[in-house]
Amino acid sequence: MQTGRAHTGRRRNEEARRAILEAAVDLLSGGPGDGTVSVDAIAAAAGVGKQTIYRWWPSKGAMLLDALAEYAEAEVPAPDTGTLAGDLEAFLTATFRLGARPATAALLRKIAAEAQQDEHTAQLLHAFAQQRRAALIALARRGAAPDPELLADQAFGVLWYQLLILHAPLEEEAARRLAHALAHQGH
């Protein structure tokens, strides 16, 4: 179990990593030109060479996914209020609140778009989604929901649908109504 060789050479510059991710978030959310955000623009805004981006991420999409994780690092907690309705409401309001932030919304949109064209990004997005989905499924299962997987698909489906297709703002009130409906579903 020898490591083979200790690490030599310069280490990854954590500042550069952060600057890239922050520049991506800033450009996507804040920018006046809310249109396309190029890798060149991100690199320039981060004060970084483009190669530094491609050294650490295999594609633009992968980098954006990391930016998302960084930006929305606050894990949505798996609450335990005692009732399915309460847990669902807590989970979904927190989730929707994240998705309501312009930066997060822009990131999710860009990543989803990228994933339709780039297989690699598609896999990463899939993994990301499955992780969130698993958390919600666990919550639903604990609350004895009749079909936890379906419940998760409905919940995240509404989120992505609003975001990608309807371009509608995500409101907490909607999350609450959704939680209520899902909690009283089935027989």
Add this chain to the structure above:
Amino acid sequence: MQTGRAHTGRRRNEEARRAILEAAVDLLSGGPGDGTVSVDAIAAAAGVGKQTIYRWWPSKGAMLLDALAEYAEAEVPAPDTGTLAGDLEAFLTATFRLGARPATAALLRKIAAEAQQDEHTAQLLHAFAQQRRAALIALARRGAAPDPELLADQAFGVLWYQLLILHAPLEEEAARRLAHALAHQGH
């Protein structure tokens, strides 16, 4: 109040229109290189000049949306089985069946991707989605569903979520379970 002018000049070539739409569908669904499909590639495959595409459609996305309409022309009927559950099941099964076809799925994916980057396509997709959404809302309202809009968002949400994020096949059984759940939602 001039009549304007009677049409002079060559008329639109219906064959070209069809060739373009078919080429788009073929390249998107069938092709071995199922990756990006460029307008150039579609024009070449259709044996058509690129301008012929842009003469009739304002953007790539608009053309793809038309290809979708052409290819999935079978309108999902608004059934009347007497019960909300029955109507929902009929509607959703038909809808999922359409989305299960590889060509339709590929089109929906490309269009959604395009819509994240191009405002014009976004509006067209939005209009398309709203039309389908309105049909389902009407159905739900007739069946006295407690929150027809939310019901529609959940139904289409699951569809798009599977398509865009999970890249999961759309199965009729899933549509049935979804219909059942939605019909028994709320108090």
Add this chain to the structure above:
Amino acid sequence: MQTGRAHTGRRRNEEARRAILEAAVDLLSGGPGDGTVSVDAIAAAAGVGKQTIYRWWPSKGAMLLDALAEYAEAEVPAPDTGTLAGDLEAFLTATFRLGARPATAALLRKIAAEAQQDEHTAQLLHAFAQQRRAALIALARRGAAPDPELLADQAFGVLWYQLLILHAPLEEEAARRLAHALAHQGH
């Protein structure tokens, strides 16, 4: 995992220097990919860190110039046969023989190319050329050539012209004819 080469710790490692110069020569002359040779490639082939190159040479061109000096270290002697024709023939044959070697030719080419883009290399190449030129001028002056500078320019001109523009092999016979012509030039 023996490193093969020991570190001296303090003084300049002569082996590293030699490895670098040899790797440069090898890559430039021998390699199948006789195209561009990057500093990274030379460092890797020499088993050397890139910084070790830049610690001792101010630029890529300077290093190549040293490689040239090392590889073609055999100074062309300033012969004294008694006649201008004889001296010229001896000098030029030796010079062309050096330039005929693939490694030397490749080095000269790369250095000349580098010098067109990098001012520093240009100066070094200029100095190198002037030194050789001075030797030939002295020889010509001793032989009472009517215009020693012009003679030198013609001699080295032919060499570089063949090398850089015509990509022609340098043949000794050509050197002999050139020497003969230059010796009988002017009145």
Add this chain to the structure above:
Amino acid sequence: MQTGRAHTGRRRNEEARRAILEAAVDLLSGGPGDGTVSVDAIAAAAGVGKQTIYRWWPSKGAMLLDALAEYAEAEVPAPDTGTLAGDLEAFLTATFRLGARPATAALLRKIAAEAQQDEHTAQLLHAFAQQRRAALIALARRGAAPDPELLADQAFGVLWYQLLILHAPLEEEAARRLAHALAHQGH
């Protein structure tokens, strides 16, 4: 005897071609930043898309070679003064005069540098040089020079040597002395 099909599609834009070539010359000669001239910079200065350059020239070097041909279009005439010395002087002063212009000199240098790294440019430069060389050889042969090929190599050798290695200005007086020496060469 039909060719199969007449040309269809938009024709090459002559203005774009000229703008590119002129921008290349301007940037190379005039610019304050006399350093590297990138294809992007040329395209931008010409008001042209980069692809328009790569559509018509296989490499940067090929384009520069065309720029040279365009800029120095005035063919050096093959004069006939009756004597070899006179013809040589006319030819070489004209040739040196061209090479003395900053724009031409910069172009020749860039092209030569490019040719050492890019095989394709090398071939084009070779062809260009051979054409000029053939003209001078014909002239020398007509004047009964003892070794026309060698004479041509000496003449162009001096030119390129001054340009690439010595970075010396090309003066007409030098051309005259060179012509005189070459005319009275050999027995």
Add this chain to the structure above:
DNA sequence: AAGTAAACGAGACGGTACGTCCTGTCTTCTT
């Protein structure tokens, strides 16, 4: 029949973004 107008296949154009490569510098650990 001649004239005129529009659509067509073809393909060049300006522009934007991509991902790769290379130079010269900087940083970390090793000897």
Add this chain to the structure above:
DNA sequence: AAGAAGACAGGACGTACCGTCTCGTTTACTT
């Protein structure tokens, strides 16, 4: 302190694609 390893900023490269703009040809209606 010098070296091997390798990350970094910066900048150029050549490719792909979009939507627009000509060409010359073909088709249809109008006079």
